Amino acid sequence: MDWSWERIPSEFLVTNVRLCRQGVLGRRRGFLHVRKGRLEALGVGAPTLEGIPVLDAGGLVCAPGLVDLHAHFREPGFEEKETIATGSRAAAAGGFTAVVTMPDTDPTIDNSGMVRYLIDRGREAGLCRIYPTGAISPGRKGEAMTEFGDMVAAGAVGFTDESHPVTNGNLLGNALKYAAMLGVPIITHPEDQSISGRGVMHGGYWATRLGLPGMSRAAEDAALFRDIELARAAKGHLHVAHVSTKGAVGIIRRAKDEGIHVTAAATPHHFSLDHARCRDYSPLFKTNPPLRETDDLNAIAEGLADGTIDAIATDHAPHTATEKEYQFDQAPFGVIGLETALAVGITWLVRSGLLDLGQLIACLSERPARALNLPVGKLEEGAEADFVLIDPDRTWTVASGSFQSRSANSPYLGETLTGKVTATFLRGRLTWRDEADSESR
Amino acid sequence: MILRSKDVLGLEDLTAEEILGVIDIASRFRAVFDRPVRSVPIMRGRTVVNFFHEPSTRTRISFELAEKRLSADIVNFSTATSSLSKGETLRDTAENLAAMKIDMLIIRHSSAGAARYLAKVLECSVINAGDGAHEHPTQGLLDIMTMRQRLGDLRGRKITIIGDITHSRVARSNIWGLTKLGAEVTVCGPPTMVPSGLDRLGVRVEYDLMRAVADADVLNVLRIQLERHSSRSFPSNREYHRMYGISADVVRQLKPEAFIMHPGPMNRDVEIASEVADGPRQVILDQVANGVAVRMALIYLLSGGDPGALSPAAA
Numbered sequence: 001m002d003w004s005w006e007r008i009p010s011e012f013l014v015t016n017v018r019l020c021r022q023g024v025l026g027r028r029r030g031f032l033h034v035r036k037g038r039l040e041a042l043g044v045g046a047p048t049l050e051g052i053p054v055l056d057a058g059g060l061v062c063a064p065g066l067v068d069l070h071a072h073f074r075e076p077g078f079e080e081k082e083t084i085a086t087g088s089r090a091a092a093a094g095g096f097t098a099v100v101t102m103p104d105t106d107p108t109i110d111n112s113g114m115v116r117y118l119i120d121r122g123r124e125a126g127l128c129r130i131y132p133t134g135a136i137s138p139g140r141k142g143e144a145m146t147e148f149g150d151m152v153a154a155g156a157v158g159f160t161d162e163s164h165p166v167t168n169g170n171l172l173g174n175a176l177k178y179a180a181m182l183g184v185p186i187i188t189h190p191e192d193q194s195i196s197g198r199g200v201m202h203g204g205y206w207a208t209r210l211g212l213p214g215m216s217r218a219a220e221d222a223a224l225f226r227d228i229e230l231a232r233a234a235k236g237h238l239h240v241a242h243v244s245t246k247g248a249v250g251i252i253r254r255a256k257d258e259g260i261h262v263t264a265a266a267t268p269h270h271f272s273l274d275h276a277r278c279r280d281y282s283p284l285f286k287t288n289p290p291l292r293e294t295d296d297l298n299a300i301a302e303g304l305a306d307g308t309i310d311a312i313a314t315d316h317a318p319h320t321a322t323e324k325e326y327q328f329d330q331a332p333f334g335v336i337g338l339e340t341a342l343a344v345g346i347t348w349l350v351r352s353g354l355l356d357l358g359q360l361i362a363c364l365s366e367r368p369a370r371a372l373n374l375p376v377g378k379l380e381e382g383a384e385a386d387f388v389l390i391d392p393d394r395t396w397t398v399a400s401g402s403f404q405s406r407s408a409n410s411p412y413l414g415e416t417l418t419g420k421v422t423a424t425f426l427r428g429r430l431t432w433r434d435e436a437d438s439e440s441r
Numbered sequence: 442m443i444l445r446s447k448d449v450l451g452l453e454d455l456t457a458e459e460i461l462g463v464i465d466i467a468s469r470f471r472a473v474f475d476r477p478v479r480s481v482p483i484m485r486g487r488t489v490v491n492f493f494h495e496p497s498t499r500t501r502i503s504f505e506l507a508e509k510r511l512s513a514d515i516v517n518f519s520t521a522t523s524s525l526s527k528g529e530t531l532r533d534t535a536e537n538l539a540a541m542k543i544d545m546l547i548i549r550h551s552s553a554g555a556a557r558y559l560a561k562v563l564e565c566s567v568i569n570a571g572d573g574a575h576e577h578p579t580q581g582l583l584d585i586m587t588m589r590q591r592l593g594d595l596r597g598r599k600i601t602i603i604g605d606i607t608h609s610r611v612a613r614s615n616i617w618g619l620t621k622l623g624a625e626v627t628v629c630g631p632p633t634m635v636p637s638g639l640d641r642l643g644v645r646v647e648y649d650l651m652r653a654v655a656d657a658d659v660l661n662v663l664r665i666q667l668e669r670h671s672s673r674s675f676p677s678n679r680e681y682h683r684m685y686g687i688s689a690d691v692v693r694q695l696k697p698e699a700f701i702m703h704p705g706p707m708n709r710d711v712e713i714a715s716e717v718a719d720g721p722r723q724v725i726l727d728q729v730a731n732g733v734a735v736r737m738a739l740i741y742l743l744s745g746g747d748p749g750a751l752s753p754a755a756a
Contacts, residue, residue: 203636203637204637204638205637205638205641206638207636207638208607208636208637208638208639208642209613209638209642210553210554210575211553211572211573211574211575211576211610211613212553212554212573212574212575213574214636214637280554280557281553281554281557281558322530325530325531325532326530326531327531327550327552327553327554327555327558328552328553328554329552329553329573330552
């Protein structure tokens, strides 16, 4: 039986691939055997099975479906920026098969009904697994706790008030204890907003030169110290979102050494772009935490290499073109990232030799899944067949028309990146195929 | 061509030659002020829009006067009287202006980078009349012109800028312009008002006022923006005046020929003592007159005016 991209059969072989497992990229060519949405078998060589269609992948890398711990899908409330459907399509195009969504929608995801709604909408879209987080406090107001138990039962994988950090330390401490009882993390955006104030970019030479209010590293580091001490006292699990400072990497490293249950993620833009990018006042480089300095970028890359930082997470934050046309100080914070994450990792970390490709893929699959206890991110027999085919050498130029996301606020517009996801499979079903790849076959 | 660009957005973008060229033309216009008829018909039939998205009295009046003396047609609009208060984006405003075929836009905006943005999307010339805490190039030019009238060549001259450097576009334009002309620039203020990274702009940072001014040729005293600070950056006006205010005592310790500048409006007895503000060492009204001349020079040059058509400055 011949392989057909148009009608993916329920059972097939993918051969002539380099399998990436446990952070190691196999040197010999191997295969995957998919049957009824699961991985029936995988390994080196090329078995012959009578009557089963075979996809010859021509030496592409075959990796677990990527797992993103931090995305804003904006639905409900901000559908002009993104929806579950468009966000899922962006995820699939970026090689992601599982996405942890943030609760800062309108209304806030702060009850089990809203959690179920997101999961249902994700199933309808059918392009990636949606793992919602719930808010720590109703309306993210930082005043009281939401019903964690009810939301976990509905499928929430963690709790966060995201960009409205909980200022009340007692509430955050209690949230850590209560979430620990349920086996889920509290995810924090460490920022002491009394320190960062009106800041719109990293506080340093470029903020001074551009005359823009700066956000000091101390805002992140001081808040992180507090969050970690609360996690120590609560014996809870703290997951630190989007680490951006050298100091924060050191604080997390020490906390891990001391046995505190802390995990952390960093975004692609925080290891690839520095504050000088803001020099033309383009709001495409306005993020929170802000793009920082070379020392910080290097510390994050080292943190990923030595495991201090568990995962790369995108902080995919879509905004409309109009919002990103406001003046720098008026425009909203955030950049999209799902469709460029892997390529940015290859371009900045793998090509420079800081990580090998296997390690990078682990930072985007197994390691994030382990950090948040998600039952995905591995290529192993019996697991559901979530996998991606990657051409790690293909170069492409990021253009505003190249996104599946409803928004195009990427800081990489015009950049030439290396590495492309050529096909994404969720439970053995094709969710994305690259056009250029379609043409060449 | 004295200016290479169609716009003047900041002194960061100008070369030393451009700065000196503009000041030379401004000096020629200054000579016109003493004539009975002070206007010249150079800009007749051309439209200049003064777009002030932030309150301003002095700068706006100075620009208007400069435009009137060049016989331009003037349209003024400010936030309160435009649709910007209803949430129109700067791009929409810019496109509307472009459709109306104006020749030049003078922009004052609370957002750093706003002038640069408009210059990019508009074909007409744009002059930055102050963008956030970024630059205020016409103020920088008039300050430099005022210094040069007294000191001549600024190479090796010691200029001290005192006050809230963090929030000051005047400070940034002064720093860019003065360092390009070879002056030795010191900035002075409490550490809460001096941002990081200034050394990379080629200036000396000094927190002690007396050390900062002891051998200075010029003190450029910035306005303390009381509305920005409340009690966060300095404890009280009284203490600010005691530690950083230019009092008669401070003046007595300056070099005898040193003089004092202020971009206005002044907070008397906060950053500058009343008796100093009214005293013989200040050149504030010269700054005001030079401001009109500098703005005339920029408008003239950006409109393609021929420098040779003006009679050389007397001085």
